[in-house]
Amino acid sequence: MTTADVADRRQSGASLGVSAVSHGFDGTGVLEDVTLSVERGEIVAIIGPSGTGKTTLLRLLALFHEPDTGAVEMDGTDVWSMSRSERLAARRRIGMVFQEPNLFDTTVRRNVSYGLQIRRGWRERLRGLLALGSSDTLSAVEEALGVVGLDDSKRQPADSLSGGEAQRVAFARALAYDPEYLLLDEPTSDLDPRNTAVIEEAMQTARSEGRGVAVATHDMNQAERVADRVAVMLSGELIEVGPTERVFSEPNDRRARKFIDGELVY
Numbered sequence: 001m002t003t004a005d006v007a008d009r010r011q012s013g014a015s016l017g018v019s020a021v022s023h024g025f026d027g028t029g030v031l032e033d034v035t036l037s038v039e040r041g042e043i044v045a046i047i048g049p050s051g052t053g054k055t056t057l058l059r060l061l062a063l064f065h066e067p068d069t070g071a072v073e074m075d076g077t078d079v080w081s082m083s084r085s086e087r088l089a090a091r092r093r094i095g096m097v098f099q100e101p102n103l104f105d106t107t108v109r110r111n112v113s114y115g116l117q118i119r120r121g122w123r124e125r126l127r128g129l130l131a132l133g134s135s136d137t138l139s140a141v142e143e144a145l146g147v148v149g150l151d152d153s154k155r156q157p158a159d160s161l162s163g164g165e166a167q168r169v170a171f172a173r174a175l176a177y178d179p180e181y182l183l184l185d186e187p188t189s190d191l192d193p194r195n196t197a198v199i200e201e202a203m204q205t206a207r208s209e210g211r212g213v214a215v216a217t218h219d220m221n222q223a224e225r226v227a228d229r230v231a232v233m234l235s236g237e238l239i240e241v242g243p244t245e246r247v248f249s250e251p252n253d254r255r256a257r258k259f260i261d262g263e264l265v266y
């Protein structure tokens with residue numbers, strides 16, 4: 001990506017967000033009146049107790065579900081009022097990394113290039129099939145694997161990787177198709193400090209490339225280390241959103257303070 005591309009992404013002020021969203025499952029409410037957006041070129045951490053709705057929020061941002069009420073907006077446009085093809089195009093601008101890497105039983109390289117193929121439109125996909133191993137596919141795969149420090153493992157079978165390496169491949173798979181927004185659900189929850197550091201660095205690289213990153217994490221130290229803004233979620237509501245330093249040092253909400261101080265039992 002050129003410096004001009006990055007600057008262009010940043011200046012556009014583009015964002016992905018939810019506006020006054022409430023959502024539940026089988027008649028049970030999970031999210032209540034949630035408003036949050038992530039702009040390109042920033043990292044937003046969503047923290048909060050287990051079962052509080054962080055994954056549900058990421059899944060709504062990933063356009064997996066239509067919210068019961070409220071809007072999911074990309075660049076200010078309500079995604080669920082778009083046509084199906086427009087929404088599909090919007091979805092292609094978003095990458096998601098789940099808590100479980102869920103790799104395919106093939107090499108590292110094929111896992112990453114598969115992500116690239118599946119996200120392309122059918123025309124591009126056909127072109128890709130005709131020119132399997134084309135240079136742009138290969139360089140996108142190599143670049144993404146380089147970001148997570150796995151450029152030397154391309155030919156390795158995915159089932160021979162450690163949990164941390166597998167999660168790094170899942171990250172590269174999401175990165176390879178050049179998403180504008182990257183949604184990460186507890187990407188380092190079971191990882192050792194070294195793999196955690198690699199993923200955190202990759203998040204920062206994504207930010208510096210002008211991507212908007214939203215990460216749900218239990219790890220408050222991680223939120224403090226990487227995020228520009230933090231959103232604290234409790235029982236499906238966002239009780240505090242603000243710049244990381246301010247939220248950690250002087251949260252406005254009493255419950256957010258308790259959660260940050262580790263006094264909130266959950």
Ligand SMILES: Nc1ncnc2c1ncn2[C@@H]1O[C@H](COP(=O)(O)OP(=O)(O)OP(=O)(O)O)[C@@H](O)[C@H]1O
Nearest residue numbers: 025026030048049050051052053054055056057216
């Ligand atoms: N597809 C679903 N069907 C029914 N209930 C669901 C579904 N997805 C989530 N829930 C419920 O919504 C609530 C919030 O879950 P969610 O996974 O969003 O929380 P979370 O904050 O990400 O939790 P954790 O930190 O443990 O991953 C939970 O009570 C969960 O059981």
